[in-house]
Amino acid sequence: MSQPPQTDKMPGPSPTSDLPPESDWPTLLHDNSRTGRLGIRVARAPEKVRWQFRAASSIRSAPVLGGGILYAAAMGGTLHAIDASTGREIWQFRAGSHIHSTPAISGKTILFGSDSGKVFALDCESGKQLWEASAAAEVWTSPVVSNNTVFFGSADSSVYAVDAASGSKRWTQKLGGKIYSTPAVSAQQLYVGCGDTYVYSLETASGKISWQTPTGNGIDSSPAVAGSSVLIGSEDFFFYALDAGTGSIRWKYETGLGISSSPAVAGDLGFVGSKDGFLYALEIQSGRLRWKTRVSDVVTSPPVVGSGVVCIQAGGIHAVDIATGGVLWRAGLGGAVQSAPILAGNVIYLATNDGEVYALE
Amino acid sequence: MDRRTFVKAGCLGSASLFLDGLDPKALGDVTAPQAPPIEVVHGAKPAKSSLGMPGLFPGRVVEVHDSTSIVRNRVSQPVVRGMIERGMKELTGERSAAAAWAKFVEPSDIVGVKINPSGAPACCSSPEIVREIINGVRSAGVPAANIVVYDRYEDEIDIGSYQALLPAGVRVFGIENGLADAGYDPNIYCQATFFGEWENRSYMARIVAHSVTKIINVPTMKDHSASGVTGCLKNLGYGTFNNVARSHRSPYSFTDPLIGVMCSVEPLRSKAVLHIMDGTRQVWHGGPLTQVQDFIYQAGTLYFGTDPVAIDTVELDAIETKRRQEGVPSVWTHDADSITSNSQEFYHNPRKNLFYRRPGHIASAGKLGLGIADLKRIDHGRVDLG
Numbered sequence: 001m002s003q004p005p006q007t008d009k010m011p012g013p014s015p016t017s018d019l020p021p022e023s024d025w026p027t028l029l030h031d032n033s034r035t036g037r038l039g040i041r042v043a044r045a046p047e048k049v050r051w052q053f054r055a056a057s058s059i060r061s062a063p064v065l066g067g068g069i070l071y072a073a074a075m076g077g078t079l080h081a082i083d084a085s086t087g088r089e090i091w092q093f094r095a096g097s098h099i100h101s102t103p104a105i106s107g108k109t110i111l112f113g114s115d116s117g118k119v120f121a122l123d124c125e126s127g128k129q130l131w132e133a134s135a136a137a138e139v140w141t142s143p144v145v146s147n148n149t150v151f152f153g154s155a156d157s158s159v160y161a162v163d164a165a166s167g168s169k170r171w172t173q174k175l176g177g178k179i180y181s182t183p184a185v186s187a188q189q190l191y192v193g194c195g196d197t198y199v200y201s202l203e204t205a206s207g208k209i210s211w212q213t214p215t216g217n218g219i220d221s222s223p224a225v226a227g228s229s230v231l232i233g234s235e236d237f238f239f240y241a242l243d244a245g246t247g248s249i250r251w252k253y254e255t256g257l258g259i260s261s262s263p264a265v266a267g268d269l270g271f272v273g274s275k276d277g278f279l280y281a282l283e284i285q286s287g288r289l290r291w292k293t294r295v296s297d298v299v300t301s302p303p304v305v306g307s308g309v310v311c312i313q314a315g316g317i318h319a320v321d322i323a324t325g326g327v328l329w330r331a332g333l334g335g336a337v338q339s340a341p342i343l344a345g346n347v348i349y350l351a352t353n354d355g356e357v358y359a360l361e
Numbered sequence: 362m363d364r365r366t367f368v369k370a371g372c373l374g375s376a377s378l379f380l381d382g383l384d385p386k387a388l389g390d391v392t393a394p395q396a397p398p399i400e401v402v403h404g405a406k407p408a409k410s411s412l413g414m415p416g417l418f419p420g421r422v423v424e425v426h427d428s429t430s431i432v433r434n435r436v437s438q439p440v441v442r443g444m445i446e447r448g449m450k451e452l453t454g455e456r457s458a459a460a461a462w463a464k465f466v467e468p469s470d471i472v473g474v475k476i477n478p479s480g481a482p483a484c485c486s487s488p489e490i491v492r493e494i495i496n497g498v499r500s501a502g503v504p505a506a507n508i509v510v511y512d513r514y515e516d517e518i519d520i521g522s523y524q525a526l527l528p529a530g531v532r533v534f535g536i537e538n539g540l541a542d543a544g545y546d547p548n549i550y551c552q553a554t555f556f557g558e559w560e561n562r563s564y565m566a567r568i569v570a571h572s573v574t575k576i577i578n579v580p581t582m583k584d585h586s587a588s589g590v591t592g593c594l595k596n597l598g599y600g601t602f603n604n605v606a607r608s609h610r611s612p613y614s615f616t617d618p619l620i621g622v623m624c625s626v627e628p629l630r631s632k633a634v635l636h637i638m639d640g641t642r643q644v645w646h647g648g649p650l651t652q653v654q655d656f657i658y659q660a661g662t663l664y665f666g667t668d669p670v671a672i673d674t675v676e677l678d679a680i681e682t683k684r685r686q687e688g689v690p691s692v693w694t695h696d697a698d699s700i701t702s703n704s705q706e707f708y709h710n711p712r713k714n715l716f717y718r719r720p721g722h723i724a725s726a727g728k729l730g731l732g733i734a735d736l737k738r739i740d741h742g743r744v745d746l747g
Contacts, residue, residue, distance in 0.1 A: 060519070075538060098538065140524070157529045180525035195525045216435070218488070218526040235488075235522055237435065257434070257482050260522045275482040275520070277652065297652040298482060300520055337519045353516060 005120065007127040009091045023344040025065040026105035028142040028222070029264055029302055032185045045319070045329035046348055046360035051087025053358075055080055059351040061102035061142070062302075062340040064110075067124060070342075070359075071110055072351050073099040079112060079120075080357075081127055084349070087359060091127035095120060100138070100338075102182070106145035106164060113139025119152055119160075121167060131167035135160060141182040141222075144190075146204065153179030153192055159200075161207060173207035175200055182222040182262070184230070189244065191230045193219030199232055199240070201247060211247030215240060222262035222302070224270065226284045231270045233259025239272050239280065241287060251287030255280060260338075262302035264310070266322065271310050273299030279312055279320060291325030301336050306343040313339055317350060333358065366401045396615045397553050399622050404549040404570045406627040412575075413631035414624065415732040416667025417464065420739050422675050423451045423665040427746040430661040431641045434654075438489040441663070445493050445637070447744055448665040459500040465634045466575050468502035473573035473632075474510045477581045477596045477639075481521035483652040484642045486579045488526040490663070494577060494637060495531055505530030511568055513537055513544075513600055536566045537603075545603050546570045551623055555608055555615045563602035569629050576633040578669065582640040582660075582676055583648030584684070586707065588616035589692040589720025591649045592676045593636045593669030594731070598623030609716050612700040617719040621726030624669065630731070636672055638664035645683040646711035653708050658683070670732025671739045673723045678736060687711065692718045 057076030064071050070084045079093045101113035109130060113119045117135040122128060135154035143152045148164045155178040161170040177196030184191045189210060190202045195218040201210040216236030223232040229250060230242045235258035241250040256276030263272040269281050269290060277297050281290040296314035303312040309328065310320045317334035320327055334341070334350045341350040348360045411417060425448040430440040449461035466472050474494060476486035491510060498508055508531045512518055515535020524533045536544035545564035554561045569576070580596035587609035588595055598620040599605040605623075608615045624630060640662035647656050666672045681691060689711040690699060701713040727734035 060516075137529070155524070155529065178525055178527070178529050180522075195527070195529070218522070220522040220525040235526060258522065260520075260525075298520060337516050 005094060005096050005129060005132075007091055007093045007122070007129065009127060010089050023065065024067070024105070025342040025344055027064060027144065028062055028102040028104065028182055029224070029262065029304060029340060032144055032146055045331055048361060050347060050359040050361045052356060053080070053082050053087045053089065055351070055355040055357060056092070058353050058355045059357070060100050060338055060353070062338070063342060063349055063351045063357065064103050064105055065342050065344055065349065066105040069124065070349055070357070071103045071105070072357050073101065073103055073112055074355060075099060077114070079103065079110070079122070081124075082357065084359070093120070093122055093127045093129070100140040102142040104143045104145060106150075109164070111143040111145065111150060113141060113143060113152055117154060117156070119143055119150070119162070119167075133160065133162045133167040133169070140180050144183050144185050146185040149204065151183050151185060151190055151204070153181065153183060155179065159183065159190070159192060159202060159207065161204070171207035173202055173209065177218060180220050181232075184223045184225045186225055186244070191223045191225065191244070193221055193223060193232050193234070195219065197234070199223065199230065199242060199247065201230075201244070213242055213247040213249065217258065220260035224263045224265050226265040226270060229284055231263045231265065231272070231284070233261060233263065233272055233274070235259065237274070239263070239282065241270075241284065253280070253282055253287050253289065260300045264303045264305050266305040269322070271303045271305065273301065273303060273312055273314065275300060279303060279310065281310075281322070281325060293320050293325040293327060295320070295327070301338055302340045304340050304343060311341050311343060311348070313341060313350060317341060317348070331360070366403070394613065396618055397555065399551055399553040399619065401622060401626055402548065402550050403627040404546065404565060407574070407631045410631060412465065412634040414633050414667070414669055415671075415730070416634055418452060418667045420668055420671050420733040421452065421666055422668070422671050422739055422741045423448050423744065424662060424675070424741065425451070425665070425744045425746060426662045428661045429747055431659045434659065436487040436489040436641050438492060441487070441490050441641070442493050444663050444746060445490070445497060447746065448637070448663055449497065451742060451744060452665045458497065462497045462501040465577070466498055466501050466503055468504070470503055470507060470574045471572060472498050472503055472508050473568065473576045474508065475576055475578045475596060475600055476510055476512050476523065477579065477591070477600065478512050478514070478517040478521045478523065479649050480581065480583065480644070480651065481517055483654065484581055484583060484644050484657050485521050486581055486639050487641055488521065488523055490637070490639050490641070491523070491579060492527060494579060495528055498577070508532070509534050509568070509573065511536065513566070513603070534568065536568060544568070549626065551602060551619065551626065553619070556610045558607045560604055560607070563604045563623070565626065565629065566601050566603075569601050569632065573632060576629070578633055578636040580636070580638050581642070581644070582638055582680070583644035584646050584680055584692060585648045585718070586714055587614040587716045587718065588620060588722055589718040590673065590677050590680050592638060592673040594620050594624050594673050594722060594726050597629065597633055597669065601629055611702055612716050614716045614719045617722035618725040620722040621729050621731060624726060624731055625729045633669070634667065636666050636669050638672055638676065640664055640676075643680070643683065645680055645687060646689065647708050651708055656711060668732035670723055670727045670734050674734050674736055674739060675741055677720055677723060684711075692720050
């Protein structure tokens with residue numbers, strides 16, 4: 001594929017969102033710390049499909065939600081902007097190459113990476129391209145916006161920081177392997193996993209490496225920040241809690257297989273899926289297992305947290321009680337390798353490998 | 362050479378009318394019906410070379426074992442590095458691993474590494490082994506940008522996290538990645554009607570037909586519910602052509618002879634120059650997709666060769682031996698009582714199966730000239746490193 005990028009605006013009324021502003025879900029797992037939480041209670045299985053949208057091709061990444069518009073990136077190279085209330089497409093943008101990256105919303109801008117190495121910034125309402133930045137290889141990670149800077153990692157082994165308004169480069173930091181882990185960002189530090197087995201902490205201002213901590217294999221998982229701990233999984237089967245200031249290992253918990261799922265955080269618990277098929281709840285302070293629940297043969301997607309509930313896409317979508325680990329309900333749609341649902345208002349939005357986007361209520 | 366040939370594997374004619382929907386118990390011993398003729402349309406054959414299957418060392422299999430290569434279900438990259446170096450030297454007779462690799466690839470090659478991610482994460486081509494194979498290819502002067510690790514299904518590659526785990530600069534490619542049919546060449550195919558299916562062609566992947574110049578095959582070592590075992594031949598054949606699941610419909614399978622026929626199609630046959638079978642984990646029941654650890658054992662073995670038929674013959678013998686040790690039926694058993702349509706029963710009961718397995722595809726491939734299928738004629742060397 002080598003077509004130039006292009007936006008197509010669909011005729012029709014502006015989106016008429018019935019979602020409150022607090023329903024926004026602007027980035028992978030909701031926020032820059034990847035806590036994956038919003039607070040709605042989904043104790044019962046959805047009863048009906050409010051709408052269903054067929055994307056241009058299969059969807060690997062997670063959708064995001066902002067201003068009543070749901071954004072879903074189809075792997076064949078199309079970003080769809082969908083009215084979250086009606087399921088009607090508002091505009092679509094064709095990137096000219098495949099998209100595996102979860103989009104991110106910052107103000108009125110939607111950003112995503114592509115397999116050509118380009119990161120695109122589009123106007124949320126019109127889909128018009130504002131700028132693009134380039135890496136030397138594919139960008140599967142989700143761009144992270146903090147302090148007027150966009151951060152993203154690439155398979156070219158570099159982390160990039162570009163100006164959020166123009167896309168102009170601020171710094172680049174070369175690491176030791178491919179980067180498929182989406183960074184987590186706090187005020188002054190960026191944390192990211194790498195294919196070279198290390199977890200890195202970089203200064204957000206300069207890109208300088210503050211610390212690096214090895215694990216036993218490459219890292220596909222994206223970190224979450226919980227207080228002064230950085231939580232991340234590794235293909236070495238372990239789930240790690242690192243000291244955010246020094247990188248020292250506070251504890252690590254062994255699962256049955258590698259971990260590419262990214263963790264979510266709620267209260268004193270961290271949640272992560274393992275390729276052994278279990279969803280784990282671990283106490284952030286101690287690493288003690290609170291519970292583990294088998295949800296599928298294999299789990300690779302990240303969990304997200306609602307009020308008292310953890311949801312995860314593994315085969316279908318599963319809702320697990322935070323307190324007990326008991327499965328509250330399952331629905332047989334939502335097959336995904338890396339996608340994650342959005343829990344907003346009284347609606348669950350999810351995208352699937354089959355290229356379907358659902359609004360369930 | 363005429364690009365279009367027929368492989369007359371049988372004279373059943375319209376198998377579909379005869380087989381479809383019949384109760385296997387009503388058929389008595391009619392469990393291995395002959396396959397219909399398969400029409401083959403080849404692609405361009407590369408310049409004459411002795412590297413194509415069965416390659417430089419017909420009938421030779423080097424088995425390297427190290428019990429420390431897999432510990433607590435984790436593959437040790439330093440240990441498999443030593444195993445691969447030793448295996449390559451034993452296979453080729455070269456004194457250095459770099460010289461051994463140089464017998465198969467040269468700096469100008471575009472090298473495809475055909476992995477088997479189906480069954481990931483429980484049993485798939487180990488990323489640790491693939492990384493060492495990449496290092497070996499690079500030692501022969503091939504730049505990272507000229508190496509592509511591939512399979513048909515990107516989602517299975519994704520589950521295995523190969524993208525993140527393999528070295529920077531190496532492409533990781535799923536033939537089917539969200540753009541339907543874009544990855545196949547409509548002018549190179551195998552055509553046969555097995556069960557009355559309408560879509561009766563299987564097309565060759567473009568990456569095999571047009572992009573890579575050499576293929577290093579990295580299959581896994583598993584029982585397979587339809588073909589008996591999945592090894593070198595199945596990983597190449599069914600990992601290169603689309604629309605292959607149509608060859609088996611419970612309880613019958615035409616994987617024999619289709620797998621071997623597909624491996625004989627040019628340019629696949631000429632480009633596949635080396636096979637390194639990952640037997641660190643071995644599946645003795647439930648393949649190819651099982652995640653049930655009860656039937657996966659950590660054998661810590663790698664197999665090297667240029668003859669896929671010989672390696673698969675050794676593999677078949679090993680899987681049979683393991684099944685015998687476990688007290689379960691042979692993969693050759695055709696017993697109507699063993700057949701189930703319940704996949705959960707199949708995955709958890711090694712006496713049950715979805716199909717009558719057809720491991721005869723290995724011998725059929727031998728008859729097509731792809732290698733040696735007679736154990737007595739195979740030069741099977743064993744190296745035990747620990």
